[in-house]
Amino acid sequence: MRRSASLFLTGVVLACTAALPAAARAAQPDVPAPVPRPVVLVHGRNAGPGVWGSLTERLTAAGTPADRIFAWSYDSSQSTNEVLAPRLAAYVDDVLRRTGADQVDLVAHSLGSLPTRWYVRYGGAPKVRNWISLAGPNHGTGLAWACALWDQGCRDMTPGSYVVSRLNEGDETPGDVRHTTFWSAGDGQILPTSSTALEGARNVRVADMGHNDLLGDAGVIEQVVGTLATP
Secondary structure, three states, rough: OOOHHHHHHHHHHHHHHHHHHHHHHHHOOOOOOOOOHHHHHHHOOOHHHHHHHHHHHHHHHHHOOOHHHEEOOOOOOOOOHHHHHHHHHHHHHHHHHHHHHOEEEEEEEEEHHHHHHHHHHHHHHHHEEEEEEEOOOOOOHHHHHHOOOOOHHHHHHHHOOHHHHOOOOOOOOOOEOOOOOOOOOOOOOOHHHHHHHOOOOOEEHHHHHHOOOHHHHHHHHHHHHHHHHHO
8 A cells, every 4th residue: 555655656746747847838938039130132233122022022931021121222323432332321220220120131232232342341330240242343343344434333343443442452351240242153244253252251152144143043042041040
């Protein structure tokens, strides 16, 4: 009889012990998932926010709320350093104010890489976590000479221009910003195609494709989304 009672008590103790972790977990308040950083998308020359449809769709599918995805529109014929970078700075400040975030992620295509780089290099770095360049003319492109006579944006993209030279003086990837570039040997508009890569950045060569194809390629988009998801 004593043995039966002992076994019964042991069973009760084990049952209670097994239930404790579950009860403790149930008593803990739910911890909300971290809200993704706002993403600011910056198009290239003679383009607009509509080029980001595929990336926006994939970002929302991956959990970024639509109200934390922004597309900055600008006149790509204007000066990178004198006009566009200050306007981008004001835009980023407005995004941070509206979302309550401390930092944004910047994703730029083509010419958009230059004003975003200028902003990061000259004051914006503390407000940016990721800077991503898709097919950016980061060291210039010889093709820009074709329109440089009448278009300031084209002049800024020419190899050795004031903007390109200043951006690449010393440290090409300043601050604590994570710099990532994506480039294709089949680009056709960034000449040479090696212009996009930056010293100190994570430089990703993608499959051979055209300049604008990087915007809609599923593989490129998946890598961009993965980069932005890294804490």
